[in-house]
Amino acid sequence: MSLTGTRRRKKSRSYEILVIPQGDGAGTKSLKAGTNQFVLWGTLAFVAFFLIFLLLFRYTPLGTLAGVDRFGDDSRRQRDEATAARIESLAEEIGVLKSYNLQLRKALGERSGGEASQTESAEKKTEPVVTHADDQSQTTGENFSQPASTRPAMNTEGLKATFPLFNPVQGAVTQRFEPDTKHIGLDFAAKEGTPVFAAAQGYILFSGWTFEFGNMIILSHGSGYVTVYKHNSSLLKATGSMVRRGDLIALVGKTGSTSKGPHLHFEVWKDGVPQDPERFLLTGRES
Secondary structure, three states, X not given: OOOOOOXXXXXXXXXXXXXXXXXXXXOOEEEEEEHHHHHHHHHHHHHHHXXXXXXXXXXXXXXXXXXXXXXXXXXXXXXXXXXXXXXXXXXXXXXXXXXXXXXXXXXOOOOOOOHHHHHHHHHHHOOOOEOOOOOHHHHXXXXXXXXXXXXXXXXXXXXXXXXXXXXXXXXXXXXXXXXXXXXXXXXXXXXXXXXXXXXXXXXXXXXXXXXXXXXXXEEEEEOOEEEEEEEEEEEOOOOOOXXXXXXXXXXXXXXXXXXXXXXXXXXXXXXXXXXXXXXXXXXXOOO
16 A cells, blocks of 8 residues: 555654552542643642742742842832931931040049140130029020920920029038139038039030049030039939029938048039030139
8 A cells, every 4th residue: 555645644752640558559540631731730830839939938938038029119219219318317326426425534533644734724715705694594495395295305405504603502611613723613521422413404414433533424505615513422314314593412421432531523524625614603702
């Protein structure tokens, strides 16, 4: 028989998958499919697998862990702007902290080499601005009208140094300002437990214990002015508190290695340079 002009149709292969349960082989099942069906099933399985992983990477934390942006360029830009704003805010806060840290270190007695020689001349050049604010109500700045919880920390922009200063304690002066002997304040003799008052409205930069000066409070009054209260037996205000002129802040004591008896050591600083407190006090000596 001649096969010319005729073509034999090639049959497609078929496959049979047997599912045999463990045991004696009872219940064996089979699945027959051709090549085209297997290709179709494989393609569908791959597409389904790809879609599932795409959804997982886009809408679950898995995408974030893998470094994939789940929400696109807008979200990335917003996050970058928020991060930049936060960095700028932190930089400003660091600048304020550095300024207060320098002022605090100087008030604690740390001075650079050239600063000691300038103490006397700077003390003579600095003149107090007398406002005659004898009434405590007149010394209340606008910052004090806000509740403590709403006042920003370390913000002395609203403070304005007020003079003359309120006497910090009732007692006799036993040692005056003598920078040549490194005594840069006034010593008030008083019984232990005598009230110590804020000389003017201010922000408490430091309230705590030091080895040399015992329980100590440092107040910032704005315009570069700082007052210091040393050797207290108790501290009644915490760091970060705002106080008014005449507020009770501590009790007289004899704490610290340099104290020889109950007294208050009181200092006034201007721009990191110690001043003669009696030039600023309500009952102080005339310049």
